[in-house]
Amino acid sequence: MGRYQKTIFLDRDGTVNEDVGYLSRPEDLYIFPFVKEALSLFNSNGFRLMVVTNQSGIGRGVYDESALHAIHAKMQKELDNAIDAFYFCPHLPDTGCECRKPNLGMIEAAKKDHPIDMSGSWVVGDKDIDVELGLNCGLRTVLVETGYGRSHSGILRRRPERIAANLLEAARYITNRNKPTLPKSSSRRTMSSSPK
Numbered sequence: 001m002g003r004y005q006k007t008i009f010l011d012r013d014g015t016v017n018e019d020v021g022y023l024s025r026p027e028d029l030y031i032f033p034f035v036k037e038a039l040s041l042f043n044s045n046g047f048r049l050m051v052v053t054n055q056s057g058i059g060r061g062v063y064d065e066s067a068l069h070a071i072h073a074k075m076q077k078e079l080d081n082a083i084d085a086f087y088f089c090p091h092l093p094d095t096g097c098e099c100r101k102p103n104l105g106m107i108e109a110a111k112k113d114h115p116i117d118m119s120g121s122w123v124v125g126d127k128d129i130d131v132e133l134g135l136n137c138g139l140r141t142v143l144v145e146t147g148y149g150r151s152h153s154g155i156l157r158r159r160p161e162r163i164a165a166n167l168l169e170a171a172r173y174i175t176n177r178n179k180p181t182l183p184k185s186s187s188r189r190t191m192s193s194s195p196k
């Protein structure tokens, strides 16, 4: 049994890779150059990494699940298997499914599959629905300005905790926030009592 672990729920298109619109072939996957560094920063600070992505292109018949899995396999290869799990919603927006962001189905599924420390977990994405997803399940949120982020930062109904230029800036912010703060009073006492 694994211990409860803080997790970064990562949007995919526009956050990890360029949003090309219904990405349907591995050869059209362009991972942003800063992502590897961002993910290793998360890893070295004890975060699990899980992708949560709306993929209505499947419901629309633009591509099928095997194409999606081939894209994720290529992503894992390029990122040295840094992603611990992928969750996707294949449904059309108007079907009222529970999994399409900002609904909570993918997070609920992740919680069934993995012991997750929700109080230390975050959602990072480029759209208002990513911010809404995080806020809807009580997680802290960062909006990145890659993908749709720059335009969506102006239409947000609810604010994320932070707006970051990209995933690496988000990782720096989050890993700094989660560091334990030094007890200032005791360190001051030690300094003042040390002989000069």
Ligand SMILES: [Mg+2]
Binding pocket: 011, 012, 013, 014, 015, 019, 125, 126, 127, 147
């Ligand atoms: Mg996105």
Ligand SMILES: [Zn+2]
Binding pocket: 089, 090, 091, 097, 098, 099, 100
């Ligand atoms: Zn769905």
